[in-house]
Amino acid sequence: MESSWIHVQEDSDFSLQNLPYGIFSLKSEGQQGRARVGVAIGDYVLDLSALATAGLFRDVTVRATVLKTNSVEKIGENGTSADKAAVLADSSECTWPLDTSVFSQPTLNAFMASGKPSWQAIRKRLTQLLANGGDPILKDNAPLKRLALISACETKLHLPADIGDYTDFYSSREHATNVGTMFRGKDNALQPNWLHLPVGYHGRASSVVVSGTNVVRPRGQLQADPSDDKKGSVYGACRLLDFELEMAFYVGGPPTALGRPLTIEEAEEHIFGFSLMNDWSARDIQKWEYVPLGPFGAKNFSTTISPWVVTLDALEPFRCTSSAGPAQDSPAPLSYLHDKDYSTGSYNVNLEVGIQTDDMMSASVVSRSNFRNMYWNAKQQLVHHSVTGCNMRPGDLLGSGTISGQDSTSYGSMLELSWRGAKEIPLSDGTTRKFLKDGDTVKMRGYCQGDGFRVGFGECDGRILPAGSEDLSGEECGEMNLLQLVPTLEVSDTTGGVHVLTQSMAIIEFLEAAFQGSYPVLPSDPLARAQVCQISEMINSNQITLEIMKSSGNESELTCRQHAQVLTEKCCAALETIVGDTYCVGDSITMADTYLIPMLYDARRCEANLDRFQKLLNIEAKCANMAAFQAARADVQLGAFA
Numbered sequence: 001m002e003s004s005w006i007h008v009q010e011d012s013d014f015s016l017q018n019l020p021y022g023i024f025s026l027k028s029e030g031q032q033g034r035a036r037v038g039v040a041i042g043d044y045v046l047d048l049s050a051l052a053t054a055g056l057f058r059d060v061t062v063r064a065t066v067l068k069t070n071s072v073e074k075i076g077e078n079g080t081s082a083d084k085a086a087v088l089a090d091s092s093e094c095t096w097p098l099d100t101s102v103f104s105q106p107t108l109n110a111f112m113a114s115g116k117p118s119w120q121a122i123r124k125r126l127t128q129l130l131a132n133g134g135d136p137i138l139k140d141n142a143p144l145k146r147l148a149l150i151s152a153c154e155t156k157l158h159l160p161a162d163i164g165d166y167t168d169f170y171s172s173r174e175h176a177t178n179v180g181t182m183f184r185g186k187d188n189a190l191q192p193n194w195l196h197l198p199v200g201y202h203g204r205a206s207s208v209v210v211s212g213t214n215v216v217r218p219r220g221q222l223q224a225d226p227s228d229d230k231k232g233s234v235y236g237a238c239r240l241l242d243f244e245l246e247m248a249f250y251v252g253g254p255p256t257a258l259g260r261p262l263t264i265e266e267a268e269e270h271i272f273g274f275s276l277m278n279d280w281s282a283r284d285i286q287k288w289e290y291v292p293l294g295p296f297g298a299k300n301f302s303t304t305i306s307p308w309v310v311t312l313d314a315l316e317p318f319r320c321t322s323s324a325g326p327a328q329d330s331p332a333p334l335s336y337l338h339d340k341d342y343s344t345g346s347y348n349v350n351l352e353v354g355i356q357t358d359d360m361m362s363a364s365v366v367s368r369s370n371f372r373n374m375y376w377n378a379k380q381q382l383v384h385h386s387v388t389g390c391n392m393r394p395g396d397l398l399g400s401g402t403i404s405g406q407d408s409t410s411y412g413s414m415l416e417l418s419w420r421g422a423k424e425i426p427l428s429d430g431t432t433r434k435f436l437k438d439g440d441t442v443k444m445r446g447y448c449q450g451d452g453f454r455v456g457f458g459e460c461d462g463r464i465l466p467a468g469s470e471d472l473s474g475e476e477c478g479e480m481n482l483l484q485l486v487p488t489l490e491v492s493d494t495t496g497g498v499h500v501l502t503q504s505m506a507i508i509e510f511l512e513a514a515f516q517g518s519y520p521v522l523p524s525d526p527l528a529r530a531q532v533c534q535i536s537e538m539i540n541s542n543q544i545t546l547e548i549m550k551s552s553g554n555e556s557e558l559t560c561r562q563h564a565q566v567l568t569e570k571c572c573a574a575l576e577t578i579v580g581d582t583y584c585v586g587d588s589i590t591m592a593d594t595y596l597i598p599m600l601y602d603a604r605r606c607e608a609n610l611d612r613f614q615k616l617l618n619i620e621a622k623c624a625n626m627a628a629f630q631a632a633r634a635d636v637q638l639g640a641f642a
Helices: 027-032 048-053 071-075 081-089 100-104 109-113 116-130 142-148 173-184 283-289 312-318 378-386 474-480 504-514 526-552 557-576 591-605 614-624 627-632
Strands: 021-026 036-041 044-047 061-067 091-097 149-151 155-158 166-169 200-202 208-210 219-225 228-237 245-251 271-278 303-305 350-356 364-370 397-399 441-449 454-456 460-465 489-492 498-501
Touching (some): 021 027, 021 044, 036 048, 044 048, 048 100, 048 142, 271 378, 303 460, 312 441, 378 397, 557 591, 591 614
Antiparallel strands (some): 021 036, 061 091, 166 200, 219 228, 245 271, 350 364, 489 498
């Protein structure tokens, strides 16, 4: 197994064998940060625009066979081997330099459009640069390494592509059978057309969001009486919110011409790579609206995708037979859908779905499935999409449809897991679910397991907010708040006057009193309460000093950071002597912990050495796995070195 000079854990999603593409910016640059193309390797993101600027792709050439005639017109649908040989004879081998400007773009669309020969040429060059025994030009260049090899925790990940069109399919036979059985009975589970074509529908590209984006519970029309559709509808919040475990692929290669279908032989030339996808579904809204044209509002409010795109070359070693078997022969598909390589047309990708509440340290796994649980494969989906002459463009997104296995633990939706709400699904904290609740974070993971390495897809997470919530990130709050303080709270008094609270401690004190301990972060014991306030004040004083120092403009960035390191380490040393062994004070979360976590994040941004503060690090580790702290996203809050 080829290894990298960059340390990669054996269970890391991002091995040398993977090298997925994504779009990132630096957290330190804030909202105005420059988004560009990166590749994940271990715990790092490799900046391809920096490598291109340094000339490391200068000698990369793209090599491909170029046909002088239109292969579809010359070969035809039923072309013979002799016809195909004639086309190859009427072709030439061409090379051209790689266009490296694509790596400075804020989306992958331009790179996707460059075609498979370019994708493969870059993958080969990256492997040379990152492998032990490969080209040492990056490994031995310390300044370039510091510039181009960035710790993943310092990056913000974005949508990989400008998605022009999004289509979702319905291609897992197990899933289609389960849903059909629920609504039509076992004997009529599959519709008459299902085994003849990949069923699909057009989704909404504007609401495709990257992992980590909150999902607001949708509102819409609901059937007034679930047992009697003649009683009409009511308006309200979805009560049966669901996830759907899916994979999705991005179209690549040059745009196809309107009116010109793709052939099954060409399909893989137009598949750039795969991501994980959660196609959120409002089951009760869908029930009322879907006849006769299928789902609409029930599916258009949010679709979450993972930020990294894993290429077909990375997945190649994991080709496998689908759960449907080595051939589609009952019935055989029409000729344009016939895949002679169907027996190895799927991929062995282990898939997992977990639900994490705010009180959990980690997600509770509710489903384990596999991408091989597909009847129609990606090539067939793409070809059927274009059979009418629909033109396909780089960056278009095609979803697999919900991926369910035969075992009930491998079902890819709560609809199936709870069997339409008839069963309770237990979670690790002792609670149960039939469908999703506000505050639930759905976490999807997927990976291929090699011999000593993984090819994984990273995170595909989304947290559910109550209906009517506004999903504002820390950056957006900072823009709205003219004082540049996060957060703010507007409070109306009994006379109608409005008061603005701009300090965290004041806001917490107010909420604690207003809601009478419903969400206690201040202990009732007077001494413990004083200890919490003491720790919070110590942290707050340190942060205010750093803010003043940063904003004064009297020192250089480097000098400012050096002073910040000293001050922060002194503050941590003082805190280390007074915090508890479990949390800052006592055995539960308090306001002090909510101050400590973002402070430690800022400490790392100014490169403070935290290794000797073991109690603080233990508290951080305990809090970091809790959904509430993950949702707070310290990485986008304004800080001394934002």
